Amino acid sequence: MTKVDKSGVPAGLWSRCEGCGHMLYEKEVADAHFVCPECDHHRRLDARARVRQLADPDSFEEFATDLTPTDPLHFKDRITYKDRLKREQSRTGEVEAVIVGRAFIRGRAVILGVMNPSFIMASMGAVVGEKITRSIERAIEENLPLVLVTASGGARMQEGMISLMQMAKTSAALARLDDSGGLYIVVATDPTTAGVAASFASLGDVIIAEPHAMIGFAGPRVIANTINAELPDEFQTAEFMLEHGFVDRIVHRSDLRREVARIIDYCGK
């Protein structure tokens, strides 16, 4: 793992691309939205960096900032869940694995939610489910398009069934958004998997994915064990999902703002 600081920028002036191994000048990569100029590898982004790229400058007004995770199960594996949370919070400077707010994208008002893969792999517990649900409800109330940038390892084991129920909660809220005629755009980024892939990340009116993002339900190792064979090339990538009809467009990170704005305009809001 590359050491990542608060802003999502790996320490040091130079780094090696995780895609092609090429040595990259960090400043250059940052200017290119953290996409490798050699191989187009889209590096994972933390939520704040994503908001800076996607939303108009200083337009993001975050809400539901006070929600903090608890430890309803008193979960303890090798370390306690409480300690794990504290560690992640101090490491990332974030309270939880998603931020939601009102924003503008190329002048269009939206409700924007962004998951943070650097916080316990953006797994979904009660707070993530609640914040996503509140963003959906805000989109209904304010009659605004909803844009969710997904990235998640799935449900958060340390919250047990409470986390599984967030799948039902977010999906039920999306039924209400759908009933109200609201637009919902998913931007699926690396990795969008398991419980999140089997709930709100799959329910967009339009689903955009970043190139090569891993998108899938079951873990690839579990599948390989089950079928006792090698997995096909590009299995569970954005390209695979596009080929099989579960993603609408694959969009390069530098084109995301334009593409999201274009879809919003077509959907008339």
Place this chain on the structure above:
Amino acid sequence: MNSKPNIAASTSMGVGGLLEFEKPLARIQNDIDEMQREQGETDRDVATDVRQQKTRYKATLKRLYASLTPWETVLVARHPKRPLSTDYLRMIFRDFAELHGDRLFGDDPAMITGFARLRGHKVMFIGHNKGKDVKERIKCNFGCAHPEGYRKALQKMKLAEKYGVPVVCLIDTQGAYPGVGAEERGIGYAIATNLMEMSRLRTPVVCVVIGEGGSGGALGIAVGDRVAMFQNSFYSVISPEGCAAILWKSAEQRKHAAEALRLTASDLLKFNIISEIVPEPLGGAHRDPEAAAANLEKFLNTSLNSLKRMTLTNLIRRRQEKIRHFGNFFDDPASVKQPAKATARAASRASRLGRTLTRTRTRNVTA
């Protein structure tokens, strides 16, 4: 999150179909067998002794089951002789008209759907099917459904909705099938769609976890007005084995994982994730399937009676409200609980349509 389909339960079986924690019963049973053999050989009347031992057997059984650990509950829920959805279908439902088609890809034998009657109710029966014997188990992937299974279930729920027929879902799966085909055909999208559509299905939905409630594969047919669990079933975000492998880096820690995950019916009742526990006969459903079936029948009948009395508007509003507050375990210093305006809107829309359940004859109309 899935675990590899296997016959895990069989590995924990000892002699006489007893689970590993039931060993004390094996000793008593041995004593009884020996006494009876002795009687055959020596003509000594052992009736009193046998009766005594049988009382002891029952007392031990009671003691063992009064304090099942979470891992022991998992073993009971996976017992190879535990009644399956097809057993309950046979025991308490009549006149089953199986309907196979998902209209998209193919039939999934891991999911059984069709019209049936339960006492005075017409229902749409939906259930995971684990299979009774080895051949059937292999055919239906041990109850691990593919996308077509979830789509078949939804297709039939929509049919039931159109004619105001309540839906009954029996959940019993390790999880959705983790395979290449399942991913190619959009297992994530299939489950997500079920969650969304079941939350607004305009007919009563009653769900019961009868054995294993394995993660998203279970939840995919477990969103409803009443969600209950059999006393010794379990319902978990990940299998204890899978959780142990990830968090403890050792599948050996599955007992600890089972404990930590809080996957038993009594725990989930406390967290308001289920609304009721359906009792099982002493020693688990597999010791007296008829008694378990009678309890299930009673629960389903009572639930359907009360749900059918509600107006459709009320039913959907309450279901949405219940789901809205699922797992609300967090600190919110602002403590601004957002009123579910959208729910109110959906409710007012429904009341405009002014349909009560008994009169429903039209498909879900989006305004």
